[in-house]
Amino acid sequence: MDCSNIADTETRSKMGPGGVLAILKVHSEDDHLRDSHQCMADYTLRITPPNGGDAAERLTPPTGFLSSIGEWGRRLSVHLDGFSDDGRHIFGVISEGGVYSSVTVFDFNRDGSHVEIRVKQGREHLRSVHCGTSFAVAGTTKTGEVVLEPRTGNQCRAGHHWLLDKTGTLRDMAQNETIVRLYSP
Numbered sequence: 001m002d003c004s005n006i007a008d009t010e011t012r013s014k015m016g017p018g019g020v021l022a023i024l025k026v027h028s029e030d031d032h033l034r035d036s037h038q039c040m041a042d043y044t045l046r047i048t049p050p051n052g053g054d055a056a057e058r059l060t061p062p063t064g065f066l067s068s069i070g071e072w073g074r075r076l077s078v079h080l081d082g083f084s085d086d087g088r089h090i091f092g093v094i095s096e097g098g099v100y101s102s103v104t105v106f107d108f109n110r111d112g113s114h115v116e117i118r119v120k121q122g123r124e125h126l127r128s129v130h131c132g133t134s135f136a137v138a139g140t141t142k143t144g145e146v147v148l149e150p151r152t153g154n155q156c157r158a159g160h161h162w163l164l165d166k167t168g169t170l171r172d173m174a175q176n177e178t179i180v181r182l183y184s185p
Contacts, residue, residue, distance in 0.1 A: 003028040003039035003074045014090070015185050016083035019050035020110075022090050024080040031069050039072045043094055045080075045108055066094060066104065066116060074098030079151065081137035082182035091137035091146070091182065103135060105146060105164060117146070120168040131156035139181040147179050 001009045010025040023046045031040040043066040075097035083090055090108045095101075103122045108114040119135065126132055132150030138161060139147050146164045150157040161173040173179075 001026070001028070001076055003041055003070065003072060003076050005029050005039075009076075009078065011078050011080040011092075014080045014082050016090070016183055017085070017087035020083070020087060021048045022046065022080060022083070024078045024092050024094075026076050026078050026094075028076060037072065038069050039074070041068045041070075041076050041096070043067065043078065045090065045092075047090070047110065065108075065114065066106070068096060070096065070100060071098050074101075077134065079134070079136060082184075084140065085180070085183050087183065093135050093137065093151070095134055105135070105137060105148065107146060115166075117164055117166060118168045119148075119164065119170065122170065125162060125170050126150055129156070129160045131160055137182065139179045141177060142180060147173060 001007055007028045008025065010023050013021045013023045015021055025044050025046065026041055028039055028041045031038045045065060077095040078092065080092040088110050092106055094104045094106065103119040105117045105119060106114055122135060131154060132152035134151040135148045136151035137146060138149040141147060141163065148162045148164055148170065150160055161179065162170040163173050164170055
């Protein structure tokens with residue numbers, strides 16, 4: 001969606017082990033600073049335990065899970081990739097267009113902690129392999145590093161995987177490295 005006043009969109013729900021569901025949402029509106037002419041985007045992750053759970057089981061994301069302020073009309077994109085096999089981690093990608101475009105990968109732990117990694121030079125990696133225009137989380141390595149692939153239904157993505165380090169730098173994944181894929185119901 002484009003960043004505008006009082007606009008919302010969300011991903012389709014993703015199911016994790018045991019029936020837990022997650023939905024990633026973005027809400028945009030005026031940033032409420034006098035004459036700033038900027039648009040604010042707030043991102044939230046809603047996690048619902050199996051069968052709705054009771055109030056004590058619901059996980060409320062920390063205030064300001066991810067928030068940004070930038071120009072009106074910039075493109076906001078949310079993608080929820082899924083859960084780790086043990087159901088403890090939820091992975092997704094948030095992209096913003098505009099003058100200061102960015103791609104942020106997140107690893108949200110069900111205990112409420114989370115890691116946000118802004119991808120450096122991501123678009124250059126995608127352009128160089130001529131495959132896709134955005135990223136998806138393919139899984140992790142056995143040591144927990146996040147593995148990205150082009151977000152496309154095209155078969156070209158199978159040959160392109162990158163490891164994302166904590167600083168946001170991508171490096172090609174070695175052929176002999178194993179991907180621990182995300183949970184598949």
